Amino acid sequence: MTDRLDSRAKILIAACEMFGENQASPLSVRSVAARAGVSMGSLRHHFPTQRALRDAVLETIYDVVTTKDQAIHDTSLPARDRLVHCLRLVLAPLDDDKARKAWITLIESFVEPEHTDSLRTTYAAIADEGKRRVEHWLRVLDKEGVRADGDLGSQATFLNIVLNGLSLDRALPTDHSVLHSETATLYHAADSVLKDS
Incomplete structure (x- = not known):
């Protein structure tokens, strides 16, 4: 083929x-x-x-992983639900075991080695792509007039930090309901970048 x-x-x-x-x-x-x-x-x-x-x-x-992000355009749903849905898509492929393995790989690849210019460039490219996707979602909401005032890049960085924290939480041996706490956290994060409705 x-x-x-x-x-x-x-x-x-x-x-x-x-x-x-x-x-x-x-x-x-x-x-x-x-x-x-x-x-x-x-x-x-x-x-x-x-x-x-x-x-x-x-x-x-990223396009393969998040092809379902078209939900951000479905104006029949509230903006906060659409944004949470898209953010959840980033977490969806990571069950507890996959999240743990992903964090181990991240640490072995980017934390443990000496921080060379090449390593910084490689990591920056990965981080920039994640930020680009979230910025796209925020731009869609901005055109609808529902994004809160503030720097779009800073808001995208904040949402990516929330996603990193939630993926780390999945990797840790917790005994609480991850889905419940994730949902509450994602809605709090969405509310912080959207105008009051």
């Missing part, structure tokens, strides 16, 4: 697979080209820089 794909699609598939195997990997263009079965020239034609390749990979992964 991959024989029928164009070279750009082959490159993205290979790079996404490699990123899934090791999120801290800088995605060496040579190794991505080899895995995709394309020449370096072909890879550079589609992705002139390593940053362009990484950005395309993150956008592809």
Whole structure:
């Protein structure tokens, strides 16, 4: 089946697979080209820089993970319900065990190693993509006039911090109802970035 794909699609598939195997990997263009079965020239034609390749990979992964974010446009529902639904989509793939493994990987990949410029750049690209998705949701709500006054970027950062905290809570051995506390927390967070209705 991959024989029928164009070279750009082959490159993205290979790079996404490699990123899934090791999120801290800088995605060496040579190794991505080899895995995709394309020449370096072909890879550079589609992705002139390593940053362009990484950005395309993150956008592809995020679009696949959050394709259901169209709920943010469903104006038949209150804005706060739509925003909470979209935020919950980020948490949805993480059951307790997956959340624990994700945090272990995050720590091993980005906390334990020496903080080099390369590591900072890699992590920044991941964080920027998460922020970009939340900013998109907030822009939709802003056009409807329901987003509270304030810096959109700061509000998106706040919501991502809430999501990080909730995913960490899932990873910890708690005995309380995670779903109940998550729902309450997500609604508090949504209320903080939306105008009073």
